[in-house]
Amino acid sequence: SLGLVGSEMCIRDRGERGRIPWVIFAAWVVIDSALSMGHAGPVPPQAPMRILGLDPGLARVGYGVVEVERGANGRPSRGRQRMLDCGLIRTDADRSEGQRLVEIAADLRVLLRRWQPELAAVEKFFFYRSSTTISVVQARGVLMMTLARFHIPVVEYPPMQIKLALAGHGHAEKDEVLAAVMRELDLDDPPRPDDAADALAVALTGWFQL
Numbered sequence: 001s002l003g004l005v006g007s008e009m010c011i012r013d014r015g016e017r018g019r020i021p022w023v024i025f026a027a028w029v030v031i032d033s034a035l036s037m038g039h040a041g042p043v044p045p046q047a048p049m050r051i052l053g054l055d056p057g058l059a060r061v062g063y064g065v066v067e068v069e070r071g072a073n074g075r076p077s078r079g080r081q082r083m084l085d086c087g088l089i090r091t092d093a094d095r096s097e098g099q100r101l102v103e104i105a106a107d108l109r110v111l112l113r114r115w116q117p118e119l120a121a122v123e124k125f126f127f128y129r130s131s132t133t134i135s136v137v138q139a140r141g142v143l144m145m146t147l148a149r150f151h152i153p154v155v156e157y158p159p160m161q162i163k164l165a166l167a168g169h170g171h172a173e174k175d176e177v178l179a180a181v182m183r184e185l186d187l188d189d190p191p192r193p194d195d196a197a198d199a200l201a202v203a204l205t206g207w208f209q210l
Helices: 022-036 099-116 133-149 158-168 174-185 192-210
Strands: 002-004 051-054 062-070 078-090 120-123 154-157
Touching: 002 099, 022 154, 051 099, 051 192, 062 099, 062 192, 078 099, 078 174, 078 192, 099 133, 120 133, 120 192, 133 154, 154 158, 154 192, 158 192, 174 192
Parallel strands: 051 120, 120 154
Antiparallel strands: 002 078, 051 062, 062 078
16 A cells, blocks of 8 residues: 555454354354254344445545445345544655655555455535646546446535434534434544545435435
């Protein structure tokens, strides 16, 4: 990875690995035998869905990965979600613009291979007069191209829609959106930096709109 900066607030799976108790092994043998004789057991739960949120930029791309458990109908189940990772793709200001775009693409590929999301949600950029407008648009284009190469569906949301989905109204303040992100992901501490928190908000919006 060239410029990935993970957040200290990111939640990681932790657990001890040990040998399988013989009682569990024996139960597994019994269940396996029953299934082989045609006795249907309970329907196994479907694998959780992973959504990658992205907040585009040339100097900093915020990213956040959330995992959503599916309901019985295969759709995501609200209230059963968690954060897997968040942080920044940071580029070197001393490099040329082209080299910085290459950094973004390379680091995004690392994230995609690591987390294998089924959906990407990207904040939609609005044009306004700014010295950074063109560079942000170019960075967004690199993100979209890389996601397309990995055949990952993309949804886009403007800032007002993200605020509406998280805080209930489109003119919510930043603190309101952050509080909603913490509530939905059951976080004790706010995810940092702000770009990563914004990316988590985008990912949650993608989930709410499914």
